[in-house]
Amino acid sequence: xxxxxxxxxxxxxxxxxxxxxxxxxxxxxxxxxxxxxxxxxxxxxxxxxxxxxxxxxxxxxxxxxxxxxxxxxxxxxxxxxxxxxxxxxxxxxxxxxxxxxxxxxxxxxxxxxxxxxxxxxxxxxxxxxxxxxxxxxxxxxxxxxxxxxxxxxxxxxxxxxxxxxxxxxxxxxxxxxxxxxxxxxxxxxxxxxxxxxxxxxxxxxxxxxxxxxxxxxxxxxxxxxxxxxxxxxxxxxxxxxxxxxxxxxxxxxxxxxxxxxxxxxxxxxxxxxxxxxxxxxxxxxxxxxxxxxxxxxxxxxxxxxxxxxxxxxxxxxxxxxxxxxxxxxxxxxxxxxxxxxxxxxxxxxxxxxxxxxxxxxxxxxxxxxxxxxxxxxxxxxxxxxxxxxxxxxxxxxxxxxxxxxxxxxxxxxxxxxxxxxxxxxxxxxxxxxxxxxxxxxxxxxxxxxxxxxxxxxxxxxxxxxxxxxxxxxxxxxxxxxxxxxxxxxxxxxxxxxxxx
Amino acid sequence: xxxxxxxxxxxxxxxxxxxxxxxxxxxxxxxxxxxxxxxxxxxxxxxxxxxxxxxxxxxxxxxxxxxxxxxxxxxxxxxxxxxxxxxxxxxxxxxxxxxxxxxxxxxxxxxxxxxxxxxxxxxxxxxxxxxxxxxxxxxxxxxxxxxxxxxxxxxxxxxxxxxxxxxxxxxxxxxxxxxxxxxxxxxxxxxxxxxxxxxxxxxxxxxxxxxxxxxxxxxxxxxxxxxxxxxxxxxxxxxxxxxxxxxxxxxxxxxxxxxxxxxxxxxxxxxxx
Numbered sequence: 001x002x003x004x005x006x007x008x009x010x011x012x013x014x015x016x017x018x019x020x021x022x023x024x025x026x027x028x029x030x031x032x033x034x035x036x037x038x039x040x041x042x043x044x045x046x047x048x049x050x051x052x053x054x055x056x057x058x059x060x061x062x063x064x065x066x067x068x069x070x071x072x073x074x075x076x077x078x079x080x081x082x083x084x085x086x087x088x089x090x091x092x093x094x095x096x097x098x099x100x101x102x103x104x105x106x107x108x109x110x111x112x113x114x115x116x117x118x119x120x121x122x123x124x125x126x127x128x129x130x131x132x133x134x135x136x137x138x139x140x141x142x143x144x145x146x147x148x149x150x151x152x153x154x155x156x157x158x159x160x161x162x163x164x165x166x167x168x169x170x171x172x173x174x175x176x177x178x179x180x181x182x183x184x185x186x187x188x189x190x191x192x193x194x195x196x197x198x199x200x201x202x203x204x205x206x207x208x209x210x211x212x213x214x215x216x217x218x219x220x221x222x223x224x225x226x227x228x229x230x231x232x233x234x235x236x237x238x239x240x241x242x243x244x245x246x247x248x249x250x251x252x253x254x255x256x257x258x259x260x261x262x263x264x265x266x267x268x269x270x271x272x273x274x275x276x277x278x279x280x281x282x283x284x285x286x287x288x289x290x291x292x293x294x295x296x297x298x299x300x301x302x303x304x305x306x307x308x309x310x311x312x313x314x315x316x317x318x319x320x321x322x323x324x325x326x327x328x329x330x331x332x333x334x335x336x337x338x339x340x341x342x343x344x345x346x347x348x349x350x351x352x353x354x355x356x357x358x359x360x361x362x363x364x365x366x367x368x369x370x371x372x373x374x375x376x377x378x379x380x381x382x383x384x385x386x387x388x389x390x391x392x393x394x395x396x397x398x399x400x401x402x403x404x405x406x407x408x409x410x411x412x413x414x415x416x417x418x419x420x421x422x423x424x425x426x427x428x429x430x431x432x433x434x435x436x437x438x439x440x441x442x443x444x445x446x447x448x449x450x451x452x453x454x455x456x457x458x459x460x461x462x463x464x465x466x467x468x469x470x471x472x473x474x475x476x477x478x479x480x481x482x483x484x485x486x487x488x489x490x491x492x493x494x495x496x497x498x499x500x
Numbered sequence: 501x502x503x504x505x506x507x508x509x510x511x512x513x514x515x516x517x518x519x520x521x522x523x524x525x526x527x528x529x530x531x532x533x534x535x536x537x538x539x540x541x542x543x544x545x546x547x548x549x550x551x552x553x554x555x556x557x558x559x560x561x562x563x564x565x566x567x568x569x570x571x572x573x574x575x576x577x578x579x580x581x582x583x584x585x586x587x588x589x590x591x592x593x594x595x596x597x598x599x600x601x602x603x604x605x606x607x608x609x610x611x612x613x614x615x616x617x618x619x620x621x622x623x624x625x626x627x628x629x630x631x632x633x634x635x636x637x638x639x640x641x642x643x644x645x646x647x648x649x650x651x652x653x654x655x656x657x658x659x660x661x662x663x664x665x666x667x668x669x670x671x672x673x674x675x676x677x678x679x680x681x682x683x684x685x686x687x688x689x690x691x692x693x694x695x696x697x698x699x700x701x702x703x704x705x706x707x708x709x710x711x712x713x714x715x716x717x718x719x720x721x722x723x724x725x726x727x728x729x730x731x732x733x734x735x736x737x738x739x740x741x742x743x744x745x746x747x748x749x750x751x752x753x754x755x756x757x758x759x760x761x762x763x764x765x766x767x768x769x770x771x772x773x
Binding site: 269283 | 527584587719720751755759
C-alpha cells in the first residue's frame with residue numbers, strides 16, 4: 001500500500017509534515033553532515049561474541065540526521081526498499097519527536113524493523129536511491145541507522161505498539177520455515193485476519209536470524225522481541241516440526257490449512273570438491289555458525305562442541321564468510337584469514353562488514369584459491385595448498401573472472417577451515433511434493449510477480465526461490481506472497497460462496 | 501509431549517525408552533531417525549527409531565551411554581520429557597520383495613535393525629538375521645528379532661552366548677549355504693566395514709545404515725559428510741543408508757573422531773560429577 005502514490009501524497013500533505021518542511025530550509029538540511037554510527041572499539045569487541053559492534057545513534061544524532069531528509073515529493077527511497085517502508089514518513093516522525101509513531105510506521109510494512117535496521121544492505125537499497133546520493137552526490141540520509149534507532153527506542157520504552165489486525169477470518173495458513181521470508185509473510189497474513197501457524201524444523205524460531213547471523217551483528221534477544229510482537233498479533237509458532245515429514249501436506253490440509261508459504265531456505269552448504277576437503281576441522285560456515293549461534297557452543301555450559309582454531313582459514317567473500325571469520329577471532333584465533341578468489345572490489349560482502357573485519361585484525365588473502373588440504377595422522381587438517389589468481393574478462397555475473405596464475409602455488413598452516421562458498425536449496429520440501437516445479441538448481445519455480453508455485457495453494461520465497469540472497473529480499477518475497485495468497489484465497493472463497 | 505512412558509535396562513550402558521510422540525509414531529518408516537536434545541544446554545544428536553506404535557502414539561529408542569548426551573538421555577525417568585525431538589528424518593529403507601535378506605546387527609545396531617527386519621518380513625521376504633555383541637549381556641532385542649526372522653544366529657566375541665566369533669563368521673556361514681539377495685548391516689562403523697568387505701567378496705548387494713555426527717539433521721550443516729562412490733554425500737538427507745560397497749569406511753571412522761578431544765574433556769567433566 002505504501003507504494004500507492006495517492007496514499008503517499010495524502011500522508012505527505014498532512015499539516016504537521018508541511019509545517020516541518022517549511023520549518024527548515026533545504027540548504028540548511030543539506031549542510032548537515034551524515035551521522036556516524038558509534039562503534040565498540042575493535043580491541044574490546046573481538047573479545048566478545050555477543051556484544052554488538054554498532055552501538056546505535058543517540059537521540060540528538062537521530063533528530064539531526066532525520067532533519068537531513070528533505071521529504072521529497074517523489075520518494076525514490078521507497079522504491080529501493082523491498083518491503084516498501086514509508087521512509088519519509090517515519091523519518092519525519094523522528095524529526096518531529098514522535099519516535100514511537102516512527103516505529104509504528106515501520107511496522108506497517110516491516111515485521112522485523114530492529115533486524116532490518118541492523119543487517120540490511122541499505123547502501124544497495126533505499127539509501128542508494130536517496131535524493132542526496134542520486135542528485136547531489138552527497139552521502140545519503142542514513143535510513144538504516146534511523147530505522148534501527150526507532151525500533152530500539154520502542155523496545156527500550158517498554159510500550160510495544162502491536163499493529164492492528166483485521167477481524168479473524170478463520171482461514172488457516174501455514175509457513176514452512178521461520179526465517180525472514182516466513183516471518184514477513186506471517187506478519188502480513190495475520191494483519192489480514194488469517195490464522196497463521198509458523199512451522200520450524202529446528203528447536204528455535206528465526207531461521208538464519210538465529211543460526212546464521214552472529215550476536216555481534218544481531219543479538220538473539222532482538223530477534224526474540226520481534227517474534228514476541230508477531231505472537232501478540234496472533235501468529236502461532238510450532239518448533240520441531242518438519243512439514244512433509246512430521247506430518248504431510250495432506251495431513252495439514254485435512255487439519256484445515258488452505259494455503260502454504262514455502263520458506264525453508266537455502267539448506268545445503270556447498271563445498272569445493274577438492275582433495276582432503278572431508279578431513280576433520282574442515283566444516284561449512286553453516287555448521288560452524290550453527291554450533292556457535294544456535295547451540296552456544298562457545299559457552300562452557302553448552303554440551304555442543306566447537307573447534308577453537310588458532311589458524312583459521314575462511315573460504316569465501318560473502319557476508320557469511322565475514323560472520324565466520326569474525327566469530328573465529330572472537331573465539332580466540334591468532335590468525336583469522338579470508339581466502340577469496342577474486343579481489344576486494346568483487347567481494348559480495350557488505351562494505352561495513354569488510355571494514356569491521358579489517359579493523360578487528362582479519363587478514364584478507366584475496367586472489368587466492370584453495371587446491372588441496374592435508375592432515376595429521378588423526379585426520380585433523382593441518383595445512384592447505386593454494387594458488388594465486390589473476391583477473392580476466394568479466395563472466396556471466398559481470399564480475400571479472402578469476403584465473404589461476406601458473407607457478408604461484410604455496411602452502412599455509414591451518415587448524416580450522418570454514419567453507420563459505422554458498423548454499424544450495426534444501427531438498428526436503430521439494431522431495432515431499434512431486435508436483436512442485438523446481439529449477440535445475442533445485443530452487444522452487446514461482447511466478448515472479450506473485451510468488452505462486454506450480455501448486456496453486458503454495459507460494460514460496462526467500463532462499464528456496466533465490467538460491468541465496470539477503471534477509472530483506474526474503475522479507476520482500478514474504479510480503480509479495482502474502483498479498484497474492486490473500487487475493488488467491490479471497491477469490492477462491494467468493495467463487496465457492498457463489499456456487500453455494 | 502515427548503514424555504518417557506517406559507524405560508528398560510538392557511544392561512547398565514544400554515537402555516530402551518518408549519517415548520510419546522503421536523506424529524512421529526504415525527509418520528515414521530523403517531530406517532528413519534530422529535534428532536534429540538536434552539535440556540536447554542543440550543546438543544542435538546541423532547538416533548535411529550527402533551520401533552513405533554501408531555495406536556498408542558509412541559516410538560521406541562535404544563541408547564547406549566557413550567558420552568554426555570547419551571548419558572543425559574539415559575538418565576531420564578518415566579514421566580520426564582525429552583526437551584526436543586524432531587523427525588522422522590532420513591530416507592526410509594527401500595523395502596520390497598527381494599527374496600532372501602541377510603540382516604546383520606552389531607551391538608546397539610540391533611535396535612535400528614529391528615524395524616527393517618520386520619518390514620522385510622512383512623513384505624514377504626525370507627529373513628536370516630545375524631546379531632552380534634562382545635558378550636551375552638550386550639545382546640539386545642533377541643526375541644523381537646526372532647519374531648520377524650526365519651532364522652537367527654547369535655555371535656559373541658567371548659563365546660558367552662550363541663556362537664563364539666565375529667559377526668562376519670556368522671555371515672559367512674549363511675552365505676556359504678544359501679543364496680542371499682540383499683544384505684543390510686547396522687552397527688559400529690568398524691563392524692560395518694568388515695561386514696561390507698565380507699559381502700563384497702560374494703557380490704551381494706549390501707546397504708549400511710550410518711551413524712554420522714550431525715547438528716541439524718536436515719541437510720543444513722554438512723557435518724555428516726561421507727564419501728560414497730567417490731562423491732561426498734550427506735548422511736542426513738541422502739542416507740542414512742548407502743550402498744555399503746561404495747562407502748569410504750576409513751574416512752567415516754576418521755570423521756567420527758572429529759570432536760574426540762572436545763568429547764573426552766566433556767565426558768571427564770560430566771562423569772566426574
